[in-house]
Amino acid sequence: MPSIVVAKGLVKRFGNLVAVDGIDFYVEEGELFGFLGPNGAGKTTTMKMIQCVSPKTSGSLEVAGMKIDEKDREIKRILGVAPQENNLDPDFTTYKNLLVYARYFDIPKAEAERRAKELLKFMQLWEKRDVNIDKLSTGMKRRLILARALINNPRILILDEPTIGLDPQSRHLIWDKLRALKSEGVTIIMTTHYMEEAEQLCDRLVIMNLGKIVTSGVPAEIVKEQAGKSVVETNILPKVMKCVKGFKKEKYEKVGEKIYIYTERPRHVLSTLISECELGKVQVRESTLEDVFIRLTGRELKE
Template identity: 60%
Template sequence: MPPIISAIDLTKIYDGVLVVDGVNFEINEGECFGFLGPNGAGKTTTMKMIQCVIPKTSGRLLVKGMEVGERPREIKRILGVVPQDNNLDPDFTVLENLTTYARYYDIPKAEAERRALELLRFVQLYEKRNSAVNKLSGGMRRRLILARALINDPEILILDEPTAGLDPQARHTIWEKIRALKREGVTVVLTTHYMEEASQLCDRLVIMDLGRIIAEGNPRELIERHVGPEVVEVDSRPEVLDCVLREGELYEEFGGRIHIFARNPKGLASELMGVCDFENITIRRATLEDVFLKLTGKALRD
């Protein structure tokens, strides 16, 4: 089966800046595909090119075999989009937000109302259907946007940081809905800063930095390949650093802690404890966050 979305040397230059720098990826039908990366990595720009709302500079980008520049209306018809910014219509109620949106897809009024109510039940906002949008909490707004993205029964769902700024409960509710949609066969394309979100939801993902894809794989593979199974973490002090350097291990330093990506973490830890005077030593399972920090570096991006 051909990929449902494929990019070949996809490039975007914006105001003379290379925002997306010749990326290649293939997204298969029915999978959840993630784009991870620090701010300014080019994730949102890539999403907007898939959505046909900003033009690409060069390269190819096909959605269901259609080139984005040539058939934007057909592509947009099969997409559902949860944008990074909340752009619900404050002039309308919860239900009206959905029925007004349905009209843009030529869905007849009665059918729109039926679908809207069904979707409001799905995202647990049925009771709020007549509320004003600005009376909703942050989590409810995100759920309403998710419902809005589903009004046209999309084949591909694009989620640009779907849970940014939400509390853990609200985040888990959204994750549960995304999983349910995936089970129904919807292809999910997701960008996120949250490594846990990516590990929980994505079958495959790419890590982007400065407009390029710097790693690709499924979350477990990426951890294995770039970090190893476990990480030794200690407080950063000059003498500790000397010690780690002497042992010749790979390490990174973030926020006052040294993260050592050791081949034999337990052995290393006990060995190090004999040699050096460590404080707050821990051995933990490696996570996607280690991969991310290791590959994208420690400098703040904003």
């Protein structure tokens, strides 16, 4: 598969703040690629550079073989963008929002009408076609933003937190639509805070922290690599700490009153803890992307 987005040593500074600190990544055509990271990690900034709405400070970034600072209009023509913030046009109805947006892409009127109707049905908004957008629920607005992003049949779809603030039903609906789009060959690049969403959807992902990429790859492999097979979770007590220090192969992390032990041999760890230490509550579970995320980006609040 050829790469459709390639970044090398990409840097973005805002005055003294380094928002994106020399990152390298590539996105293959047809895959669903995720950007994960705490708030302020540089995900949205990176997305905005791909979208050609925020110029890079240095490094290189190519989209579909075109340099972002040379061919911005051409790149934007093949992108579909669904921003985090609702920026639907409040002066128009649901249907008219799509038509007006289609016009920015020079899509002829008849074709725009055909696509708008098709997309409203695809996103289950057909009944709301003549409703002004202030009458739409949050979930409907998100779907309309997604429909709008698809009006130009984009090769690359860029989604910034596509399911933020949605109820589980709306979230699953969006996931289904994204899978359907992927199967049609659309490349999807998304940011998310939801680990479950990333594990479910992303073929590959990167985790960013403080403007840098801290890990990248296939979600299941990242989890295996960074957090091992299992996690043993227990309360921090002096005796427990002594025990834990006895484990030579295990990495661990202390958070508040709890300690998380990442391990390939959960039975051994558990039995040692039970037989040799005085334990409070203990829990053994499979490692998840969330464990990796927290290990790599720290537990403390970022803002």
